Amino acid sequence: MPRRLPAADGKPPAVTAPQFVGRARQLTAIREAVSRPPAIVLVEGEAGIGKSRLLQQWSATVAPPADGPPSGGGTTSGGRVLTSVCPPLRESHTLGPVVDAFRGIEVRAADLGLTGLAGALRPLFPEWAAGLPPAPEPLDDARAARHRLFRALDELLRALDVGVLVLEDAHWADEVTLEFLLFLAARLPDGGPNLVVSYRLDEIGPGSLLLRLMSRLPAGVTQTRIVLPPLAQEETASLVSSMLGGSPVSDEFAAFLHDRTDGLPVAVEESVRLMCDRRDIAFREGEWTRVRLSELLVPPTVRDCTRERIARMSPEAQSVLRAVATLGEPSPEATIARTADLAPPASRAGLAEAAGAAVLTDDGEGLWQYRHGLAAAAVHESIAPSDRRILHRRAGEAVENHRPTPAARLARHFREAGETARWVRYAERAAEQAVASGDHTAAVVQLDDLLATADLSPADLARIARNAALAALSRRDPVDAVYHRLVATLRTVLGDPALSGRQQAEIRNPLGRLLILGGEATAALGELEQAAAGLDHDPIEAARAMTYLGWAYAGPWPAPVHLRWLQRAALITDQIASPADRLNLAGNRAAALLMLGEEEAWDIIADLPHDGATSAERLDLARIHANVGTGALIWGRYADAERHLAVATRLADAEQAGRLRYNVEIERANLDWLTGRWDGLAERSAVLADADRDRPTTHLAGIRLSARLAAATGRRRTAAEQFQRVLDEAERLGAIDDTMEPAAALARLRLVAGDGRGALRVTDRPLEALRRKGVWVWGTDLVPARVEAHLATGDLRAAQRLVGQFARGLRGRTAPGPRAALATCRAHLAAAAGEHTRAAAAYARAARAWAVLPRPYETALAHERQAEALRAAERADQGRRLLAEQYESLFRLGAKGDAERVARRLRELGADVPRPWRGGRRGYGDQLSPREIEVVRLVTTGKTNREISRILAKSPATVDQQLRAAMRKLKVASRTALAVVAVEAGLLGEEGPGAGLS
Known part of the structure; x- marks a missing residue:
């Protein structure tokens, strides 16, 4: 007969905690x-x-x-x-x-030598408040406040x-x-x-x-x-042996346990304890084994093990275990006793029994918790729903006495207890705390749970819905499962007939902005339009909604509709008393007007301050200047873009606004690409693409940079894949303006491959959107590529119609980038008509227009076309020399793929391929520098050198030097000739010198 090892009183043998095995x-x-x-x-x-x-x-x-x-x-x-x-x-x-x-x-915090930064720790460590420095000035931006808190915690760790x-x-x-x-x-x-x-x-x-x-x-x-892998069978045997006094276990027992628990240590441990409680093991022939192999049923999960073990404990221990499972985190004895509804002696007895059974453990500081989280979950799930509500109510009332108040815990307890009023109170407080620390996701989850589950009054419903939407707008990754769940909830809330029109408008306003982020442009405009009609009581938010309706990058509306909304916003803004709100609305309106190609924007921009008195103002200005910089890039006003992005960088750095700073870095990289500053750009594009994969728009901006470089260096397949990815995502998001460049790039790649019809297909939808919107300043890349596609397929008339539309769309606009593109399109038409002399002159004008910006890559490509036109016009030697110059320009720029194409063409023509200089500092060559462009613009408005020096804060000698350099590069000998070239380049528009310049 097998020998059992019961204790003297008939109880099963004691089981000890397992030793450390297998690790x-x-x-x-x-x-x-x-x-x-x-x-x-x-x-x-x-x-x-x-x-x-x-x-x-x-x-x-x-x-x-x-x-x-x-x-x-x-x-x-x-x-x-x-x-x-x-x-x-x-x-x-x-x-x-x-x-x-x-x-x-x-x-003692006072003994740690902490700086004033540590005052930010006061809300987290109220018990140290006496020794911490005073709390610093509150920051309006939650991200900046969070970063300051991180620095303070880091200082504490080091101290x-x-x-x-x-x-x-x-x-x-x-x-x-x-x-x-x-x-x-x-x-x-x-x-x-x-x-x-x-x-x-x-x-x-x-x-x-x-x-x-x-x-x-x-x-x-x-x-x-x-x-960590599961335990092997021999390690399972060692673990069991260590729990049973060190005696070995049979191979059958070890194999059985390992098979049923998959070597999961916690499951092995709980199974052994249950088997001992049930006396299902015996000591036989010097080893532990099971009593009856065929009849023994070991629970397959920790849940079953835990529940059966706890069922064998005293009522006091079971009450304590249910209370600890309900509380959900380490808790003191008093809180456990109140949750369990036990007198202190009974509670202490229950804790002692549970600890003795190795179910609960304390941390040495008087806080009790389950040894295994799985066991806690198993117990909590086993509590009947009616009992669970009672336990959570008691837990909430016990935890209410804790300081600082754990709002999120209280919200959870009162939610489970069905105590709606207290659930609402603490959930909103928890959301406020989460927003203050920058955890907007936690705030959204709390409030969305309320909206979706609680029976709320119309006033509560409207307030919570609005706050949830506002919190969602500030999330790090705004479009994910949390976003989609909240949007669905808000749409359900708006269907509640108890909400007034005013309450609905207050929800629709942030919902519309959320839908913009999610790429639902048409739905967003619908929500914002309804919101604007119901916000008469709040002129600031009404103007804000109208300004969003004025952004033209998405949705089906043509430009005049967006412009009317911006005009309405301007009328309201003039009546707003707060200077900060007026500045915010005016700056955002200016950026929206830039996107529409409206000259009025530059008048507003001229009055924008470059610094603010408060943190909130500085952050607002940083965002505004960043948006203006983006708009200036679209216009081709690169010197303006550089100035505004520099302001945005300085302000974002001062306020530690990392996310905004990242957005500015993207635009600065775009500027460097356009102006030919390609050194290190490949590495920057890789960093930008990899740094924020959870934010699709910024991630894809890095992909676009990489695609540009791949195309320029001749890696056409890589470029095509990357541009297609950017185009697909821009179309998914409804960002019409962002479809222009990738579609144009893909069209050019197809044209190189001889696929004119493919080039037309890839530009069909973007061109249709451009025509529908009527914002022709977006056409800088797209229109020339589309014109070439029409010409490649023999449709000269379609190309002429498109160039005419482009010219009419740019009439009256001093947008040098789109105007340089228009000059290129006209040159394409002349070349297609066989008018080679006129085409050569037209390409020369286009090259000068690109050079003034400066946009050296496009300048070189225009000169390359000019060289071919000169050859066709029987000026072969001049054409070869010009082509050789472009080989050097493209090689120095880093456009190795284009340089190789030009080199092949030179060899076809029997000409030598130059050996470009590879050393020393790279300059602007025959391209205008940004500083020279500033001087040229002011010269064309009639300013003297002394006036220019005062405006640009430069010495007259520096102005004279830069003016002479610009005249030399543009091959002119007088200020008058310089102005003529500037007009031909499109810098001044069609109104004449001085028109529209700020």
Whole structure:
């Protein structure tokens, strides 16, 4: 007969906690990584695989700090170790895990030598308030406030000499906590703490910032990634043996357990405890084995194991376990007792029993939690719905006494309790706290849950819906599953007949702006139009909605409709008392007018300030100047673009507005491409494309830069794939203006391949949209490519009609970029008509127009066409010389593919291919520099050199030098001739010298 080993009182043998088994290699890997800073250690594994146990084992080897245990945490040779765990909450607490890491550190904040920046920590550490500096001035921009908070936390970590920060279960971390980890990772080379992060890969969403921590690291940082596998059968046997006094287990028993638990340590442990409780194992012939192999049924999941084990405990222990599962995160004894509705003695007895059974554990600071999260989930799910509501109500009432008030936890408890009024109160407070710290996603999730689930009054419904939409507009990745869920919710809310027209308008206004981000342009215009009609009580928001209706980049409306909305917005703006609001509305209106190609915009822009008195004003001005810079690029006013983007950069840097600064960097890269400053642009395009993959518009801007360079260097297949990707996404988003360039580029690639009809097809939809909109300043790239496609297919009349439309659309507009494109189109027509002498002169005019901007790539291509026209006009020697010059220009620029094409043509003509100079600093060659363009523009308005020097803050000698350089490059000998060339280049439009210049 097999021998059982019951205790003397007939109870089954005691089961101890398992020893550390099967992870020696991983433990060594952590030790070695941390010993070689700067380092990030990633510990990956499924639930119950032993991530926490591994980190606990590593932490146990860390020596206590020199000043003794009370300081909190151990130390490595590189400093203190801080550890925290992200709780599995429905709505995670913003920065909660980071704050929890400091729990138990007994230091006086005043003794740490913190700077005034640490005053930002007061809301997170109220218990240290007496020793922290005063709170700094509030920032209106949540992102700037969040960045300041990150810097303050980093300063605290360094002041405490933290060498390693451990964050467990990072898959449950809130977005701001993950952003803080990325912030620390970026600073690791400067001596920040090493990071040890554990997570479950299968619970990381596709847009999680945790993926960025896993994939992109700063230079010099070592990443160690440890993936924990299930235990092997022999390791399972060792684990079971360690729980049963060290005696071996039978092969059959080990194989059975390993098969049923898949080697998951937590499942092995829970199964063994249950089997011992049921007396289903026996000690026989020197080893532990199962009693009856055929009849024993081990629960296949941890849920079944846990529920059956808990059912064997006393009522007090069960009440405590249900309370702890309901609370959902480490909680003190008093809170557990109140949630369980137990007197303190009964609660303590229940805690002791649960701890003795190794179900609960305390953290040494008086906070109790489940040893395994799976067990907590199993218990919570087993509670009857009616009992669960009661438990959550008690939990909420107990937690209400905590300070600072944990609003997100309270919202969760009162939601589950069905206490709508208190749920609404705390959910809105939690959303406010999340927005203040920059975690707009958490705010949206909280408020969307209210809108979709709670029975709300019309006033509550309208307020919460509006705030949810406003929070969604500031999210890092505005278009994802959260976005789509909220949009659906808001549309449902708007169908509520109890809402007044005013309340509906207040929801439609931000909803319309959200739909713009999601590419639903037509729907967005519909929502904003209805909003504008119902916002008479709020003139600022009414003007804002009308300004959005004036943006022409999307939707079916022609330009005059957008212009009428901007005119209505201007009338309202003039009546607004607040200077800050007037500036915001006027600046945004100016940018919208630029997009429409309206000269009026430059009058408004001339009055824009370059700095603000407050943080909010500076951020607003940064955005406005960035938008103006973008519009100036469309017009071809590159010197203006450079000035406004420089202002935007300075203001964004001053306010630490990283996202805005990134957008400005994209436009500066576009400017460098257009003006021929290609050095390092390939590397910048790769960084821009890779840096923000979770924001499609900015990610694709980097792809577009890369595609331009690929086309210029002759990598046509790569360029075609990338331009097609940009075009498809722009069409999906409804961004009409962004379809022009990629469609034109694809058309040019098809023309090179001899596919004129393919070039027409790829430009069909963008051209139709351009004609429908009537915003012809967008046609700089598209129209010349379309004209060439018509000519390639023999349709001269269609090409002539399009050039005529283009000319009429640009009439009265001083947009030198589109006008240079118009000059190129006219030259194409002359060449197609066989008028070679006239074509050569027309291409020369086009080249001068491009050179004035300057846009050297297009200048060289126009000169190349001029050279061919000269040859056709029997001026072969002049044509060959000009063609050779373009080879050098294209080679120096970096357009190697075009240079090779010109070289082949020279060889066909029997001419030598020049050997371009490869050394020294690259200048502008025969192209005008941005500074020379500034001088030329002012000369053409009749300004003297002294007047120009005063306007541009330059010395008269510098102005004279730049004027002479411009005259030499444009091959003119007088100021009058310079003005004539400028007129031919389209710089002054059709109104004559001085018209429309700002």
